[in-house]
Amino acid sequence: MTRLTLRLDFPSGSWLGGASRAHPDATLRATETVAAAEGEVTALAVAGTDRAATVEALREHDRVDRVDVVDRAGPATRLRIVAPAPPSHVAAAREVGLPVEVPVAVTDGRAIVDVVGDRSRLTAFSRRLTGEGVTVGIEASDAGGEPVLTDAQRALVLDAVAAGYYDTPRECTLTELAESRDLAKSTCSETLHRAEGRVLHRFVDGEFGGEARGEGAGKATGDESDRRRERDRAEPAGIAASEP
Secondary structure (H helix, E strand, O other), X not given: OEEEEEEEEOOOOXXXXXXXXXXXXXXXXXXXXXXXXOEEEEEEEEEEOOHHHHHHHHHHOOOOOEEEEEEOOOOEEEEEEXXXXXXXXXXXXXXXXXXXXXXXXXXXXXXXXXXXXXXHHHHHHHHHHHHOOOEEEEEEEOOOOOOOOOHHHHHHHHXXXXXOOOOOOOOOOHHHHHHHOOOOHHHHHHHHHHHHHHHHHHHHHHHHOOHHHOOOHHHHHHHHHHHHHHHHHOOOHHHHHHOO
């Protein structure tokens, strides 16, 4: 199981993203969302200096059916939000069976969330969010030790998986992936190749102790690892510049 801290940028079309971007001084903390006969009901607390205007923005959002004020006392206004669909992160978590720690605090359209699960669920969660227009980034991981991929490689691989580049048949070409990241096709290809190589080397070392590389692989593996690290430190500038 892996624990990730993810950065989620909600689109303005979602009520969490729209209301928080319209009032960036407010923080929207979403706790539980339950399905009811009237729709998806979310418990929400609005804190900050612009609470009243934020509540009105939620009422006026076209993806919100009703806003009930539960409590105005204290540092936050507590609301009951009724909408036809759950927030994007809730829908994605339900679909893939992934727990998301609450509350999810959204400020100016962005939230930092903690999730725990196996790699396949984490990948499916990210892909589902991306399909809903949410931009996903990795803030931290508990994998421990030296990361398998650099930040730039990880971001590109995550986008590639979400776009269907590794599906069979592929749903995204290398050209389309490069254009979506505003990268040269050659830079995109080289970075993916390096990332794939690092993942495969780590797999071979973990599963077979490097024996698949033949006699004397131990020293060669160490030397090659050093060379790979040096190459990755010199990751093309275009990739680094594309990081949010």
